[in-house]
Amino acid sequence: MDHSCASNGPTVPGQKDSSAIDWKAKLSSLTQAVVQINGTGSLESVLVNLVTTACKQVGWAMGSIMSISAEHGFAYVMARHDPNLLQRELRDRWELATSPSLMALQRNQQIYIRDARESAEFPAYRIEAFERDYRSVLVVPMNCADFEGRPMVLSLLSRQISEISEDDQAILDMVVQLGVAAVEQERRVQAARQEAARQEKALSAHKSLLDHALADNSVPLLCKLLENLLQTPVVVVDFTVSQVVGGRTPDPARFDDETWQAEVRRVYGAQIAKIAREAAERATQAQTMIALHNGADTLQLAARIQPLVVDADKVGAMVIFTQVSEPDILELMILDSARFALSVVMMRNFIRFRFEKRSQAELFFEVIERRWRDKADLLMRAQRQGLDFSRRQQMLIVDFESSGHEFSSMAINLHRALSQAVQAPAKGISVLAVDGAMICLCPVGPENSQAEMHKLAQRAARELSAYLDKPPVVVLSAVCADLPDYAEAWERSRRVVAIARSMGKFGALSMQDFGPMPMLAAAAGxxxxxxxxxxxxxxxxxxxxxxxxxxxxxxxxxxxxxxxxxxxxxxxxxxxxxxxxxxxxxxxxxxxxxxxxxxxxxxxxxxxxxxxxxxx
The missing domain is CATH 1.10.10.2840 (PucR C-terminal helix-turn-helix domain)
Structure with missing residues (x-):
């Protein structure tokens, strides 16, 4: 830094007797400032300490550290040392037009006013010099900026005409450097706090998304959580069930969030799904412009499309709109966690809807997959095949872990054995075979208590074990009172079977025999x-x-x-x-x-x- 001086005083100030300077005391004071900088003190307290140290060590009465806003035309006080015992209101800002601070910054050199009471260049100082009883003024640029990017200066005031010796200058240089270090240290501390807060929020979001995925929540519920976590607009496309879920609006000037979501359901969803599928097939994630039509006009939006992939199968996509701004680092972290969570949920949907069987069991799968449209027609077709879905029933599902040719070769014997096992204690039970399993549709009435139904499940497991190298898994479903009940009951029962197989369990089992975590494994396979x-x-x-x-x-x-x-x-x-x-x-x-x-x-x-x- 250039240490030359400017104003109505000599350009080379007089020097003090260096032998009179107690360097040990001065260095001790500066050491205390260093300790405070490296400690837990606030930036304001550190700066006040530095101003106080500068005043005491060079023998000047008052001082302050100010930030300079050229845009607004003011110098703002950040820290002040004023030991005057008289209580009075002090100015906390100076107009730059009447302050040497801007000149010090522009020249990058300190400004020394030998006697402010006689200064014609800075009349505002001359007035205040009488009001606050000071004479000499020194303004030193600090070569650093506050957290709003405003450059900072150190200003010292002396009650008598004082000059700056080389030793004083060395002390001030060290104070300025310590001030720079204090600001940079606080900047690092604040950056670390912001990063810690960002990591904490990302970790919390990660945990929430994981919990939702493990809890078998739906894609819309995950999308709602994602909407609450992100400011960036996202639309999620689930290829497995042809579902498109809108979130925040990508065009606030045209739609609010609710209107945008309604438009996605009404007209934009199919277009977004088509665009997402095409982008997923091309495996491109570069930003692109997508055009959406509502019959009246065309909506042009900038977006990135990220495919959701499970075992090389593209199960969905996230359409991330970048029309307003790109996602920040925190949102990118949350989006990565969301991509995995959505993939897990869609993986379950993908596997659930893979069943396509054609046999006597076709109608049964039509029921449990909710593929029927006309309830009366389905009930009539079921009756023709000896199945009655109009009554209250429970499904007794017997899983053999075998399929294909091996199962077909023994299916007749197993069907006969199971029919004998369940028909002996109960009447009206329908038994149908599917690949690798048998399903008994057991009517529920006053004569059939749940205890008796569980005994029936145990009997079936026991009787069939004699025909198999490995005992079967037998699961009794919840009561089905209407057609929609079968889908949910079947899904829950199949989960129990899958869990049992993965854990090496067999016999008559229910969901109560397991904890909540295995549900995800069952859904995935x-x-x-x-x-x-x-x-x-x-x-x-x-x-x-x-x-x-x-x-x-x-x-x-x-x-x-x-x-x-x-x-x-x-x-x-x-x-x-x-x-x-x-x-x-x-x-x-x-x-x-x-x-x-x-x-x-x-x-x-x-x-x-x-x-x-x-x-x-």
Missing amino acids: VDEVRLFLDDVLGQIIGYDREKGTPYLETLEIFLREQGRSQATADAMGLHVTTLRYRLKRIEELFGINVEAPERRFAVDLAIRLYKMIAPE
């Missing part, structure tokens, strides 16, 4: 789950088994503690440095970076599923 687990955790499981390392346990506890290093270290009895080294080692060995939201989500989900289906 055991083979798909095992492939997913092998892809995410296969290497680390094998390494732990071979080397005896606790890497999988470390990841599990780290995620359970929501990524808090100290809490994880405490739970594992480790020093936090050891934990961080272990996490770094996991990333080096297996490429698992739990700081990335999409990776953290996948690892968390994989660990939960692994704990459920892993062998004892």
Whole structure:
């Protein structure tokens, strides 16, 4: 910095006797300022301390640190040292037209006014010099800016005509540098706080999305959660059920959120679905312009289309509108978590609607898949096939885990054995065969209590075990009073079967025999789950088994503690440095970076599923 001076005083100020300066005391005072900067003090308190230190060490009476707004034409006081005992209102801003601050910044040199009471260049200082009883003025540019980007200066006032020695100048240079350090330190602290808040919000969003996915919530419910988490407009397209769900409006000038969602349902949804399918097939995620027509005019919107893929099957897409602005870093993290959560939910939908059977069971699947349109027509066709869906019934589902030729070769014997087992204690039961399973439609009446129905399920499991190498899984559904009830009852029962198979259980079972977590595995399918687990955790499981390392346990506890290093270290009895080294080692060995939201989500989900289906 140029230390030359300007105004009505000499350009080279006089010097003090350096032998009279107590450098030890001065350095001690500056050291205290450094400690405060590195401590937990606020920026305002640090700046006040620096101004006070500058005044005391160079022997001047008062001082302040100001930020300069050339745009508004004022210098604003950020910190002040004024030991005057008289209580009076002090100005907190100066017009730049009457202040040397702007000149100091423009020249990048300090401005020294030897006697403000005689200054013709700065008349406002001359008036205030009498009011506040000071003479000399020094304004020093600080080469830093406040948090609004306004440059800062240090201003000192002396009650008598004072000059700045070389030793004083050295002290002031150090004060200015400490001021710069204090501002940069506070800037780093605020950035760290903002980053921590961003990470916390992303982690909370990740947890909410994971919980929704595991709770078997629908795509619309996930979209509603996403709408609350994001400012960026998103439309979700579910290819598995031909569903399009709108969120925030991408064009606030034309639609509010409610109107936009209604228009998506009415006219834009089919167009968005078609555009999303085409983009998913091209596998492009570059920003593009999409045109939507409502019959009267055309809506042009900028968007990015991200396909949702499960095992190479494109199950849906997220249409992210960038008309107003691109998503920020936090929203990108949330979008990555949302993409995975939506894929999980759509994966269930995709698998649910894969059944396409043609046989005596065709009508049954028409019922449970809700493919019927005319209830009277379906009931009539059912009666012709010996099935009565007009009465209250429960489904007794017997799963043999076999299909194809193996099942066909023994289906007659199994059908006969099951019919004998269930018809002996109860009348009016219909038994039909599907690929790999048998379904008994059991009428529910006063004579058939639930206890008796459970005994029936146990009898069927016991009788059929004699014909099989592996005992079957037998599940009794909820009571079905009307056609729509069968779909939900079938889905729940099939989940129980899938859970039982994945956990090696058999016999007569119900959902109460399991916890809530296995529901996701059942919806996805055991083979798909095992492939997913092998892809995410296969290497680390094998390494732990071979080397005896606790890497999988470390990841599990780290995620359970929501990524808090100290809490994880405490739970594992480790020093936090050891934990961080272990996490770094996991990333080096297996490429698992739990700081990335999409990776953290996948690892968390994989660990939960692994704990459920892993062998004892």
